[in-house]
Amino acid sequence: MITYENIHKSFGSNHVLRGVNLTVEPGESMVIIGGSGTGKSVLIKTVLGLIQPDKGRILVDGQDVTKVKRDAFLSRFGMLFQGGALFDSMPVWQNVAFRLQRGALKRPAAEAREIAIEKLRRVGLAPEVADRFPAELSGGMQKRVSLARAIAAEPEIIFFDEPTTGLDPIMSGVINELIREIVVEMGVTAMTITHDMTSVDTIADKVAMLHRGTIQWCGPRAQMAQSGDPHVDQFVNGRAEGPIETLR
Amino acid sequence: MSASIILIVRALGRLCIDAISALGRLVLFALATLSQVFRPPFYLREFSIALLNVGYLSLPVVGLTALFTGAALALQIYSGGSRFNAPEVVPQIVAIGMVRELGPVLVGLMIAARVTSSIAAEMATMKVTEQIDALVTLSTAPMKYLVMPRVLAGLMAGPVLVAVADSIGIFGGFIVATQTLGFNPATYVLNTVNFLTSADILSSMAKGIAFGFIATLMGCYYGLNSGRGAQGVGTATKASVQAAAVLILAANFALTAVFFSA
Ligand SMILES: Nc1ncnc2c1ncn2[C@@H]1O[C@H](COP(=O)(O)OP(=O)(O)OP(=O)(O)O)[C@@H](O)[C@H]1O
Numbered sequence: 121m122i123t124y125e126n127i128h129k130s131f132g133s134n135h136v137l138r139g140v141n142l143t144v145e146p147g148e149s150m151v152i153i154g155g156s157g158t159g160k161s162v163l164i165k166t167v168l169g170l171i172q173p174d175k176g177r178i179l180v181d182g183q184d185v186t187k188v189k190r191d192a193f194l195s196r197f198g199m200l201f202q203g204g205a206l207f208d209s210m211p212v213w214q215n216v217a218f219r220l221q222r223g224a225l226k227r228p229a230a231e232a233r234e235i236a237i238e239k240l241r242r243v244g245l246a247p248e249v250a251d252r253f254p255a256e257l258s259g260g261m262q263k264r265v266s267l268a269r270a271i272a273a274e275p276e277i278i279f280f281d282e283p284t285t286g287l288d289p290i291m292s293g294v295i296n297e298l299i300r301e302i303v304v305e306m307g308v309t310a311m312t313i314t315h316d317m318t319s320v321d322t323i324a325d326k327v328a329m330l331h332r333g334t335i336q337w338c339g340p341r342a343q344m345a346q347s348g349d350p351h352v353d354q355f356v357n358g359r360a361e362g363p364i365e366t367l368r
Numbered sequence: 369m370s371a372s373i374i375l376i377v378r379a380l381g382r383l384c385i386d387a388i389s390a391l392g393r394l395v396l397f398a399l400a401t402l403s404q405v406f407r408p409p410f411y412l413r414e415f416s417i418a419l420l421n422v423g424y425l426s427l428p429v430v431g432l433t434a435l436f437t438g439a440a441l442a443l444q445i446y447s448g449g450s451r452f453n454a455p456e457v458v459p460q461i462v463a464i465g466m467v468r469e470l471g472p473v474l475v476g477l478m479i480a481a482r483v484t485s486s487i488a489a490e491m492a493t494m495k496v497t498e499q500i501d502a503l504v505t506l507s508t509a510p511m512k513y514l515v516m517p518r519v520l521a522g523l524m525a526g527p528v529l530v531a532v533a534d535s536i537g538i539f540g541g542f543i544v545a546t547q548t549l550g551f552n553p554a555t556y557v558l559n560t561v562n563f564l565t566s567a568d569i570l571s572s573m574a575k576g577i578a579f580g581f582i583a584t585l586m587g588c589y590y591g592l593n594s595g596r597g598a599q600g601v602g603t604a605t606k607a608s609v610q611a612a613a614v615l616i617l618a619a620n621f622a623l624t625a626v627f628f629s630a
């Protein structure tokens with residue numbers, strides 16, 4: 121269970137998060153929606169300690185994330201970065217198997233490679249890709265390699281930052297199914313950021329909308345259409361007119 | 369009038385405070401790095417790659433600079449020495465010039481240009497593209513996985529490179545002296561070997577260790593603290609080389625004072 125308690129974060133005069141309260145239950149798939157630049161990526165990075173909040177605290181299973189043993193704590197998580205963040209100094213399979221080649225989860229190279237190739241297959245990539253370098257792949261392929269890396273060590277909690285951005289509609293469908301499967305089959309707790317309403321429909325148990333630094337609305341996906349919140353309505357229907365201002 | 373003086377003093381004060389706090393952060397970073405040396409995990413593969421980059425691949429540029437510098441030194445000392453009728457001091461002065469000063473300083477500046485810049489650019493790019501964050505989420509400490517192997521490689525490759533530079537520099541002087549200045553090869557070698565003391569060689573190695581450490585540490589420090597975007601990478605790289613070069617020359621002065629001022 122992940123609990124955000126009154127999280128604030130500013131970068132200089134840019135007040136990004138202004139008191140976020142949010143709870144993600146174990147085994148639940150939470151989808152975060154919200155305008156570009158509202159702080160969705162910042163929100164998930166705070167859990168992993170990549171960004172320190174200015175105020176408030178985050179609890180994972182009741183424990184304050186600033187007071188846990190980092191190594192054991194981090195090994196419970198997987199993260200897909202918005203930009204992929206693949207290590208360009210190593211081939212694809214070593215990226216995917218990174219965790220399996222060192223530290224507590226270390227196993228023989230041949231086995232790690234096999235797992236990597238299996239994970240690549242799950243994200244729709246052929247075994248040939250395994251020996252290429254990230255820089256030789258298309259943007260969408262890099263995204264999927266990064267996804268494979270996030271799930272490779274079978275973590276309990278996974279963050280997906282825009283998993284389908286840059287993918288064609290069919291591949292988006294495949295990835296959405298995959299995320300759904302991981303949550304249902306493996307009982308993973310997932311937090312997914314997306315702008316893609318099809319993703320929301322496939323992946324989400326619950327949806328939270330971030331707006332102006334706070335959670336504007338949070339509820340089960342089924343209730344999103346009848347949320348009665350004009351912000352959510354505007355976002356879901358992609359209307360230019362509404363309470364969320366657009367600069368033009 | 370007095371207002372502008374206050375402004376100037378304030379600007380100077382700000383500069384000093386900034387410089388001192390930057391130095392403080394650097395020292396803390398250096399201590400944090402050193403405190404990791406004996407703590408597992410050790411990344412052998414990363415270390416060997418770093419050793420290859422810092423040490424082995426620096427050999428050509430180090431060798432060439434040392435060769436030409438030793439050769440030029442021989443010519444200068446010959447013509448300078450002739451002015452007070454002592455042209456025969458070439459082997460001795462080339463030896464101590466190379467071993468005490470030029471060998472270490474050349475190596476220091478060359479690895480600042482070659483190694484510091486590439487470490488800083490690589491790490492800054494990793495920072496900008498979130499690869500450093502990705503490392504952390506994969507339970508791997510950047511300090512251990514990226515910094516430690518490179519700094520250790522610098523510490524170890526530094527003295528070896530200096531030894532190579534010293535020898536090749538002396539060899540450059542030897543070639544010029546025996547081929548164009550009419551020195552007897554056997555006497556030249558004998559004079560060189562007899563003249564050098566163990567303190568000379570010790571100081572040379574100590575400088576190699578210190579400069580290897582400074583060069584790699586600066587690359588890591590500025591790389592990891594890079595700003596965002598391509599501009600951040602450029603700024604980090606530039607700053608790292610500047611800092612490495614200045615600190616290496618300052619350390620050279622300090623070490624020379626320690627070894628030879630008595
Ligand atoms: N390390 C940082 N330093 C300074 N500002 C930052 C940093 N990280 C994020 N920001 C700022 O925080 C704000 C929110 O960024 P974030 O990346 O979380 O947006 P987002 O909601 O994920 O947007 P998108 O949907 O476009 O990815 C932005 O204004 C961004 O400029």
Ligand SMILES: [Mg+2]
Nearest residue numbers: 160161202281
């Ligand atoms: Mg984002």
